[in-house]
Amino acid sequence: MTSKSGWRSNMNSIWSTIRTVATSEKVVYLTFDDGPDPVVTPLLLQILESLQCKASFFVVADQVQKNPEILQLVRKGGHAIGTHSWDHSYRNFFRADKVLRNWICRAHDDLTLRLNESPIGFRSPAGVITPPLRRVLRGLRIPLIHWNTRFFDTTFGFNERKGKKAASRLRAGDILLLHDGNCRDHEKFLAGVQSLVTEGQALGFRFDALPKTIRHPSTDL
Ligand SMILES: [Zn+2]
Numbered sequence: 001m002t003s004k005s006g007w008r009s010n011m012n013s014i015w016s017t018i019r020t021v022a023t024s025e026k027v028v029y030l031t032f033d034d035g036p037d038p039v040v041t042p043l044l045l046q047i048l049e050s051l052q053c054k055a056s057f058f059v060v061a062d063q064v065q066k067n068p069e070i071l072q073l074v075r076k077g078g079h080a081i082g083t084h085s086w087d088h089s090y091r092n093f094f095r096a097d098k099v100l101r102n103w104i105c106r107a108h109d110d111l112t113l114r115l116n117e118s119p120i121g122f123r124s125p126a127g128v129i130t131p132p133l134r135r136v137l138r139g140l141r142i143p144l145i146h147w148n149t150r151f152f153d154t155t156f157g158f159n160e161r162k163g164k165k166a167a168s169r170l171r172a173g174d175i176l177l178l179h180d181g182n183c184r185d186h187e188k189f190l191a192g193v194q195s196l197v198t199e200g201q202a203l204g205f206r207f208d209a210l211p212k213t214i215r216h217p218s219t220d221l
Pocket of ligand 1 (some may be wrong): 086124
């Protein structure tokens with residue numbers, strides 16, 4: 001725990017979940033969950049493009065059904081895309097493996113068809129990790145990609161001040177969690193992202209999309 005606005009953890013050894021990227025470069029990875037959102041996501045994409053940075057979007061499949069053209073904007077922007085489940089419903093974590101597997105596959109397969117390639121991995125709603133989830137993902141060879149820094153932005157919001165503070169705490173390989181869906185105040189949120197990237201770049205950091213080769217260590221053969 002480093003602060004109210006930034007939270008880090010190092011749980012890799014317990015769950016073998018991807019939370020950071022091993023790198024010798026000053027590169028960090030912004031990730032955005034819960035979209036695509038018809039208002040916030042296009043504006044966010046414009047900001048990312050103007051700052052010449054790439055990010056990763058963990059999309060909810062039922063939001064993709066409502067906003068398929070926004071997903072294609074994300075893809076055309078050169079960002080990485082992963083799944084964040086079909087409907088963001090937690091109840092599937094407590095059902096039989098078969099149900100859990102179908103829930104994950106439905107979103108994964110839908111996105112694969114739309115993108116013409118596999119999504120980079122799965123991020124679970126609310127960060128829930130259970131032994132059945134790990135078992136199912138391992139069987140499907142889908143990496144579980146979480147984060148090491150979060151801001152609770154859907155609860156407390158995100159803004160320029162928080163973005164600047166976050167930039168001062170960046171470390172190479174960080175995966176940062178923010179949300180383009182369920183955004184509290186999108187103007188402040190976007191100003192926060194802009195501030196984080198601008199300040200981070202001034203400190204020499206590059207903001208990149210998660211690599212397509214990212215893999216859960218235990219699923220590598
Ligand atoms: Zn979420």
